[in-house]
Each structure stands twice: as structure tokens, then as C-alpha cells.
Amino acid sequence: MQKQLILGIETSCDETAAAIVSNDKDIIAHQVYTQLEYHIHHGGVVPEIAARAHVEKISPVVETCIKDADIDIKDIDAIAATCGPGLIGGVMVGMVYAKSLAATLNKPFIAINHLAAHVLTPRLISHIEFPYLCLLVSGGHTQFLLVKSAEDMKMLGQTRDDALGECFDKSAKMMGLPYPGGPEIEKLASKCVDIETALEKFDLPRPLSKTEGCNFSFSGLKTAMRQYIEGFPEGFILKENASQLAYSFQVSITDTLMDRCKNALLMAQDLTGEKTTRLAIVGGVAANQFIAETFKEFTKEQGIDLYVPPPVLCTDNGAMIAWAGQEKLALGITDSLDFKATPRWPLGKTADSR
Numbered sequence: 001m002q003k004q005l006i007l008g009i010e011t012s013c014d015e016t017a018a019a020i021v022s023n024d025k026d027i028i029a030h031q032v033y034t035q036l037e038y039h040i041h042h043g044g045v046v047p048e049i050a051a052r053a054h055v056e057k058i059s060p061v062v063e064t065c066i067k068d069a070d071i072d073i074k075d076i077d078a079i080a081a082t083c084g085p086g087l088i089g090g091v092m093v094g095m096v097y098a099k100s101l102a103a104t105l106n107k108p109f110i111a112i113n114h115l116a117a118h119v120l121t122p123r124l125i126s127h128i129e130f131p132y133l134c135l136l137v138s139g140g141h142t143q144f145l146l147v148k149s150a151e152d153m154k155m156l157g158q159t160r161d162d163a164l165g166e167c168f169d170k171s172a173k174m175m176g177l178p179y180p181g182g183p184e185i186e187k188l189a190s191k192c193v194d195i196e197t198a199l200e201k202f203d204l205p206r207p208l209s210k211t212e213g214c215n216f217s218f219s220g221l222k223t224a225m226r227q228y229i230e231g232f233p234e235g236f237i238l239k240e241n242a243s244q245l246a247y248s249f250q251v252s253i254t255d256t257l258m259d260r261c262k263n264a265l266l267m268a269q270d271l272t273g274e275k276t277t278r279l280a281i282v283g284g285v286a287a288n289q290f291i292a293e294t295f296k297e298f299t300k301e302q303g304i305d306l307y308v309p310p311p312v313l314c315t316d317n318g319a320m321i322a323w324a325g326q327e328k329l330a331l332g333i334t335d336s337l338d339f340k341a342t343p344r345w346p347l348g349k350t351a352d353s354r
């Protein structure tokens with residue numbers, strides 16, 4: 001196999017990221033600049049600030065990648081960039097940067113759907129064959145997909161309101177924790193010692209559990225969190241209550257994901273005509289080790305192989321974009337420099353038919 005290198009660029013939210021990945025799954029260089037300092041005081045990502053920060057950081061991030069890889073930029077065989085979905089200002093920065101490089105170097109440009117890149121990441125780190133069931137849990141999306149090929153993904157269910165990452169972030173904010181809230185809640189929950197008391201004291205809902213299908217709804221859980229938090233005296237965050245609430249929140253989420261997953265496995269089986277034996281969990285929330293560990297036990301019992309990327313490849317990164325580029329290139333697909341940034345780009349649809 002001839003070695004092919006792809007530079008992947010990601011700028012759809014608050015990470016300015018780039019990576020160089022080979023077609024034999026070698027992550028040769030990998031840089032992520034997290035814009036936390038720009039957004040932390042706002043309690044969330046401010047699109048305009050994010051776009052400006054991407055403009056500032058994109059060149060140094062890409063240049064450091066090339067230097068770390070110890071290659072000449074001309075050795076790159078193609079340039080891939082997120083073209084959607086995401087915050088349009090940021091997407092434009094990475095996409096235009098990638099197109100300019102492609103034009104200057106006379107190399108192919110590959111337009112990447114950010115969600116597809118998350119979904120294909122398990123194939124970068126493991127040998128996972130199509131088809132597989134994928135649970136995508138990120139800051140903007142929560143859905144189950146039957147992944148039939150790099151270009152053919154069928155959505156089986158999704159959230160009707162908040163995305164799971166959003167539910168983590170908003171609940172954390174209510175608890176007085178900084179952004180992004182997911183990792184903060186995980187840290188706090190790990191400090192909970194009396195888990196039985198935690199579950200008794202904070203009886204949170206498992207939305208849509210025991211109903212048909214594999215849709216989600218997290219707004220009720222957020223409201224239940226608010227009610228508990230508002231019932232506390234000021235400063236509760238320093239006390240045992242906070243870690244117990246965080247623990248119960250994670251258990252409620254994991255139970256819900258598991259309940260929905262059981263139905264999704266059957267739905268996938270109906271579509272493929274065979275037992276689903278491969279499950280991947282991807283996206284920022286998949287970095288949560290409590291969720292990953294609980295799913296490990298469940299899938300072991302069920303005889304299912306579980307694939308969860310390492311945390312650094314769950315949250316937004318350039319390697320997943322470069323790898324999604326490799327998957328498209330292997331199918332002989334590249335894109336024109338006219339490709340438009342696509343802020344809404346559901347999986348299973350082309351950018352033009354969205």
C-alpha cells in the first residue's frame with residue numbers, strides 16, 4: 001500500500017485543531033488548541049469570538065503539525081476540512097484555509113461532515129468492520145446511527161430537545177461549575193463515596209425509558225436538576241450533596257443511554273437481518289469514563305464488541321477529520337473548491353440536499 005498523508009483541519013466549534021494521518025492509520029502529528037480562555041467567562045461558546053480565535057490560531061496550529069511530522073508541506077497528499085455542521089464563522093475559517101492550501105499545493109480538497117468524522121473515528125483506532133451501530137453523543141448532537149459505509153449512515157433515533165453534551169454543560173453551569181461542564185461533572189461524581197444515599201436522595205428521571213424506539217429527551221432531566229439545585233442553600237457545591245447529585249446525574253444518563261441502546265440494537269438487527277455485534281460510542285461525551293465503563297460491562301454480557309475512542313479522539317480533533325478524509329479518498333471521492341460551508345448538514349444527506 002502506497003503511503004498517503006492527509007492533513008485534517010477542524011474549526012467547527014471552539015477547538016482549532018489539525019492533524020496529519022496516513023492511510024495506514026498512523027497519527028503522524030496532532031495539535032488541538034482549545035479556546036477555553038476566550039469562552040470561560042461567558043459560560044459557553046460565543047460564535048463571533050470563536051471565529052476570530054480560529055483566524056488567529058489556524059496557521060500556528062497547522063505549521064506546528066507540519067513541523068512535528070518532520071515533513072515538507074508538499075508531502076501532504078490531500079487536505080480535508082470540516083465543512084459543517086457547526087458554527088458557520090468557524091467552519092468558514094478552517095474550510096477556506098484548507099481550500100487555499102489545496103489550491104496553492106495543487107492537491108485534492110476533501111469536504112468533511114463533522115458528525116461523520118466522529119462516527120468513523122473508531123475505524124482509525126481499531127479494526128471495526130461495517131456495518132456497526134454508533135451512538136453519537138456530543139455537544140450539539142445525540143443520535144443512534146447504523147453505519148453501513150463511510151458514505152452510508154442511517155439515523156435510527158435522535159434527541160427531541162437538548163443534546164447530551166448540552167445537558168451536561170447546562171446542568172454544570174447551574175451547579176456553578178465552569179464550561180465545559182461534562183468533564184467537571186465527571187470529576188465531581190468520582191468524589192461521591194456514598195452512592196446508595198446519592199441515588200436515594202437524588203431521584204432523577206430516565207426520560208423516554210421503556211418507550212419504543214431510540215429517541216432521547218434531556219430537557220426534563222435538566223429541569224429536575226434545576227429543582228434540586230434551587231432547593232439547596234448557597235455554597236452547597238462545596239458539600240457532599242454536590243458530588244452525590246453529580247453521581248446520580250451520571251447514573252440517570254447511563255441508564256437512559258442503555259435503555260435506548262437495547263432498542264437501537266434490535267432496530268439495527270431488523271435492518272441488517274443479523275445480530276448487531278459491533279457498537280461504537282463517539283463524540284465528546286464518550287470521553288466520560290463512567291459511561292464507557294458501564295457500557296463495557298453491558299456489551300460484554302451481550303457478546304457485543306464495544307469501540308470507544310480514547311478521550312482525546314472523542315472530543316473535537318483534527319485526526320478524525322484527516323481520517324474521514326482517508327475514508328473518502330479510499331472511495332475515490334474528493335470535492336471541488338466550490339464546496340459550500342454547510343452549517344446544517346444531517347448525516348445521510350448530501351450537503352446540497354440538506
Ligand code: KG4
Nearest residue numbers: 138139140165180182183284285288315316
Ligand atoms: O464532540 P465535542 O468535542 O464537540 C461537539 O461536536 O459538540 O463535544 C463536546 C461536548 C461538551 O458538551 C462537553 O461537556 C462534553 O462533550 N464532554 C463530556 C466529557 N468531555 C467532554 N461530557 C461528559 N463527560 C466528559 N468527560
Ligand code: ZN
Nearest residue numbers: 118138284316
Ligand atoms: Zn464534535
